[in-house]
Amino acid sequence: MYQQGHDPASVVEILSEALPYIQRYAGKTIVVKYGGNAMTDDTLVDSFARDIVLMKTVGLNPVVVHGGGPQIGILLERLGIESRFVDGMRVTDAATMDVVEMVLGGQVNKSIVNQINLAGGKAIGLTGKDNAQIRARRLKIERRSPELSAPEIIDIGHVGEITRISTDLIEMLTQADYIPVIAPIGVDDQGNSYNINADVVAGRIAEALSAERLMLLTNVAGLLDADGKVMTGLTVEDVDRLIEEGVIYGGMLPKIRCALEAVKGGVDSAVIVDGRVPHATLLEIFTNAGAGTLISATPRS
Numbered sequence: 001m002y003q004q005g006h007d008p009a010s011v012v013e014i015l016s017e018a019l020p021y022i023q024r025y026a027g028k029t030i031v032v033k034y035g036g037n038a039m040t041d042d043t044l045v046d047s048f049a050r051d052i053v054l055m056k057t058v059g060l061n062p063v064v065v066h067g068g069g070p071q072i073g074i075l076l077e078r079l080g081i082e083s084r085f086v087d088g089m090r091v092t093d094a095a096t097m098d099v100v101e102m103v104l105g106g107q108v109n110k111s112i113v114n115q116i117n118l119a120g121g122k123a124i125g126l127t128g129k130d131n132a133q134i135r136a137r138r139l140k141i142e143r144r145s146p147e148l149s150a151p152e153i154i155d156i157g158h159v160g161e162i163t164r165i166s167t168d169l170i171e172m173l174t175q176a177d178y179i180p181v182i183a184p185i186g187v188d189d190q191g192n193s194y195n196i197n198a199d200v201v202a203g204r205i206a207e208a209l210s211a212e213r214l215m216l217l218t219n220v221a222g223l224l225d226a227d228g229k230v231m232t233g234l235t236v237e238d239v240d241r242l243i244e245e246g247v248i249y250g251g252m253l254p255k256i257r258c259a260l261e262a263v264k265g266g267v268d269s270a271v272i273v274d275g276r277v278p279h280a281t282l283l284e285i286f287t288n289a290g291a292g293t294l295i296s297a298t299p300r301s
């Protein structure tokens with residue numbers, strides 16, 4: 001809407017610039033992963049919610065998958081439980097799993113749902129347990145080293161590896177104009193809960209939905225090179241090399257791996273976006289400039 005203080009001609013120009021993008025993405029599914037670090041500021045949560053509602057209003061089908069790592073960390077600290085990570089994944093014992101499920105499925109999920117609804121959208125909050133839509137089993141991390149003849153298996157507790165995604169509930173909701181908001185909790189055949197990295201869930205959901213784009217919102221400007229500059233137009237081979245060189249580590253590892261997997265699995269492109277920038281999602285989708293790091297099967301022309 002036109003706001004006082006904005007030059008009306010520039011408002012119209014901006015809308016006009018967005019037209020080809022609106023046409024290109026109409027009816028397409030965009031999976032947006034909203035990271036816990038990008039939701040620590042209330043103004044940012046509000047601008048994110050408005051962007052999602054705008055996307056839906058102009059005919060796109062946004063599906064939100066959220067994290068909440070920092071929010072889990074805060075409650076664990078209050079309870080005197082230590083946070084530990086292996087390859088960017090939280091080591092999750094039974095007590096930690098209870099906290100993860102409460103924070104992600106309760107506090108964080110309902111707060112995002114609430115914000116989207118306040119912005120005029122119709123958001124429905126779900127975890128992977130609803131309709132058992134994210135099936136998982138216990139993840140085992142393999143560590144290889146020249147000193148060991150066989151790989152070392154590292155057990156990080158109730159952390160899940162996705163075995164199957166069911167999309168029927170998500171599709172039913174998007175077709176009825178709802179915006180699904182999904183917490184990254186998986187479930188196995190016995191009903192056990194699993195903590196899954198939210199980037200991984202977003203990537204697999206994007207793949208299962210054959211989404212047009214996977215958008216990963218985080219707390220950095222994008223994928224940074226060794227000098228701290230944002231890299232873009234990357235191919236699968238470039239990323240493999242950067243992981244080997246140690247330029248990509250920690251929380252960026254699951255993020256970049258799932259972006260690659262999603263693109264290999266048929267998602268048109270994945271983009272890592274700075275969620276600290278207001279309206280980052282709209283800037284990425286609807287402007288010529290785009291923002292952040294784009295990963296596609298072929299480099300950006």
Ligand SMILES: Nc1ncnc2c1ncn2[C@@H]1O[C@H](COP(=O)(O)OP(=O)(O)O)[C@@H](O)[C@H]1O
Nearest residue numbers: 035036037218219220223224247248249251252
């Ligand atoms: N090459 C890299 N470029 C940017 N960030 C990187 C890189 N390698 C590691 N990182 C780390 O990854 C973090 C993002 O992952 P994470 O903290 O899990 O984000 P989120 O909570 O948004 O999922 C960055 O804050 C940074 O510390």
Ligand SMILES: CC(=O)N[C@@H](CCC(=O)OP(=O)(O)O)C(=O)O
Nearest residue numbers: 036067068069089090196197198
């Ligand atoms: C296994 C694992 O690490 N799960 C994550 C789930 C939340 C998440 O991914 O949150 P962000 O996107 O905000 O980092 C965790 O426990 O922190």
